[in-house]
Amino acid sequence: MADERVALQLVINGRLVRGDVEPRTLLAYYLRDELGLTGTHVGCDTSQCGACTVLLDGLAVKSCTVLAVQADGCRVTTVEGLASGGHLHPVQRAFQEEHGLQCGFCTPGAMMLAAWLVEQEPHADERAIREALDGLICRCTGYENIVRAIQRAQALSEASEEPGLQRAEGGRGR
Amino acid sequence: MSQAVLGARVQRKEDARLVRGRGRYTDDIRLPGMLYAGVVRSPYAHARIRAIDTRALEKLDGVVRVYTGQDLKGRLGSIPTAWIPPDSDLKTVEHPALAYDKVRYVGDGVALVVATSRGVLEDALEAIRVDYEPLPAVYDQLAAMKQGAPQLHQDAPQNVALHWRAGTDTEDAFRRADVVVRRTFRQQRLIPNPMEPRCAVAQYDEATGELTVWATTQNPHIHRFLMANILGMPEHKLRVVAQDVGGGFGSKIACYPDEVLVGYAARDLRAPVKWTETRSEHFLVTTHGRDHVDEVELAGTKDGRILAVRVRAYANLGAYLSTAGPGVPTILFGLIVNGAYDIEAASSEVYGIFTNTTPVDAYRGAGRPEATYLIERMIDSYAREIGMDPVEVRRRNLVKKDQFPYTNPFGLTYDSGDYHQTLDLALKTLDYDALRQEQAALRQQGKYLGIGFSTYVEMCGLGPSQVAGAVGFQGGLWESALVRVHPTGKVTVFTGASPHGQGEETTFAQIVADRLGVPLDDIEVVHGDTDRISMGWGTYGSRTTAVGGGALALAADRVVAKAKRLAAHMLEVPEAAVEFEQGRFYPEGDRRRGVSLQEVTLQAYLAWNLPSDLEPGLEASAFYDPTNFTYPFGTHVAVVSVDAETGEVRLLRYLAVDDCGPVINPMIVEGQVHGGVVQGIGQALFEGARYDQDGQLLTASFLDYAMPKARSLPRLETLHTVTPSPHNPLGVKGVGETGTIASTPAVVNAVMDALSPLGITDLPMPLSPPVVWEAIQAARQSGGVS
Ligand code: FES
């Protein structure tokens, strides 16, 4: 059982990746253990904390709820793929400027969720942002500065030419 | 460098890696040939181990080794506590890394399995069969003290781990009192839940005999100190490293069996071994916090003067004594139950009790939130009893500005403060009178608005080592710093503190930038590695900036002092005639001639022409031992509405006015306040561990244990006053725990204020909708006004 492996192929942070995994391997562990993309964190085993959030075909998903094999043929963006061409994504800048992180452990997931939110609902108000953060547990910030960071990311994204996320995904159109 | 670096909203240096996903958390480590370890844990709260059957593992490919408690007995020392409060008759019971005869809580480890992959490990952990003989269990501290209760440890009759007293005689004050208020409060058990689960990776070098343990710890040197002993190996051959640590809140202070086992296995198997806690494991085995039953009495006059307060506390310590466990409900709680108030007589008596539950240790605030909750709730109860505004009662009893340094009835000396100023600022910011009018108007409409205060003081900046010794802490509480200026003028700073989210890589760089006049970008702060830092006591008790920062300031000043001697030599003027400003040395009153610190540094290393009594090189270290604790304080106010139909409490406003002395980085300080406040709100409204009769933890996942979420919180408002501490080099007081200490009683006081028309005076935390709703129903039925 343990040595039965399944082949898969996906595009991670704009790069084609081919590999094989044990069928039970979760995407979060595939990213961390097999690919060394340790920016994606695992904070729980009941799909509640959101530290493992990545973009799967542009959608924010908890990578601990997806088997690696389910992501076969998909595009995955992790925190490592958020910046592009040496430029931080507006969400990364905003988290830094608004002190939206302390220990940094929930941060990759928080930022992926934020990146998705800023793209999907660029004008979400504070209430909507707080509700969208329901899938995230942060023990450090009290969420105050995460909310402020998302608001700032909205402003930064609006000011920049291209929506940040598409830039991060290599200029892909929707 | 401009003077503006201290007190500036400088962006954090650590964020550069953290926002890129390039943090270096322990679980990110992967070493060639690394094995995975897991612990088989007891499903029973109390049981005898009859047998452990590992035969099924023989069929599993990739299982490297299984260790049981019996295998390790005698090979590993007991996991010790590091806090032995004096005159408390503490029962320092054995705590084996793996239980070998009896398990004492759900989660107690009975075997360690080492496998070649995560997958094999999971299969192996399931395949092991342990035969238990279940024993009666007890999870509640009051029940555990009763005659006939199940006994956890032979050496602790009636499960009493400690009995400790402090304070003055209060009898006379109680005799003179017009009013005596009595209350019993339960401060529920909390689960710290930093978002990073604990983890340890160990690697043994056979050739050198060196063992390296990367671990999620708040205090790597304490870990090394304890683990060297437990593992029976020389301290200088053990290296403990904490790189990025994803939050701790006290739960990563303790030395746990897990990291000891990983170290043991790596040494025994001559292979790197990793253990990573699952969140489910975290709920069961990482130390919990609080869990007190407190009987409190307050004596006062009818015109609002408090004469005395006395407390009897029953603290649940769990199944074993954790590293700081015995110190939390005694020293960190019992010495400050008078809070921020000038009360002539006060006493505390504490029982620490063993139960069949997860060991209890520090959780953000550690003892001081419990003390603050008591006194702040008592103030409101007393105010109601004598029909006085709780703000007025506070005003009449707060220690006054001209009373500092103020010695409390337990002998603590509060360093400095202007408590009334924070209260006044809070009232003005809120427009208190208008708020009370609004409340009255809403009450007319049958709506419940409540305003709750907490005027707290905290003892932190732990602390003078002499005092540490006197109160039974088995370590020092000074801190070390080394400032090394490299030949090119770049600076590396080594600190014995071990920040894990608090941002000291930035604040410490600010301190050094200010002292040396070098740019922030030229300074690197190194922490969390026992091989790179000679010694340190770590990060907890809001001590890092006050004590670690103090050490750093002293070390930086020593660097400047040495550089100044060389500068005088270079400028050919007497040392006394050299001025240092913004990174340059000048002859007194002559700004045209001067040498930069960078130029002086280069000469110090070249050593071609030094004064005859000056050694080459430029670095200095300091071991700073503070002369007192620091005492931050402030006023927090919560405004809530209670929906009588659903029992739901809504936080409408939360205002924190804190005084933690001079602020080095306001952005970071506000962040600390936000996080702390929300953790305290969590206790008031959402969080609480619950056990069933058999000692099973019912709240063992994020599904059942309600963590605060963004949607339940209002915008947090923060303000500051600045009263420096007179006794440390930076005047700073610490801000890591203030929010948690202050906010729980502020919120509960607000809810009780809202419900006061119904005659409701106290409810058990967390104030969840069912608790509040039922109380409202009961009050209405018993004829309370609606
Ligand atoms: S690790 Fe995926 S939700 Fe917690």
Ligand code: FES
């Ligand atoms: S920053 Fe630490 S958990 Fe969010």
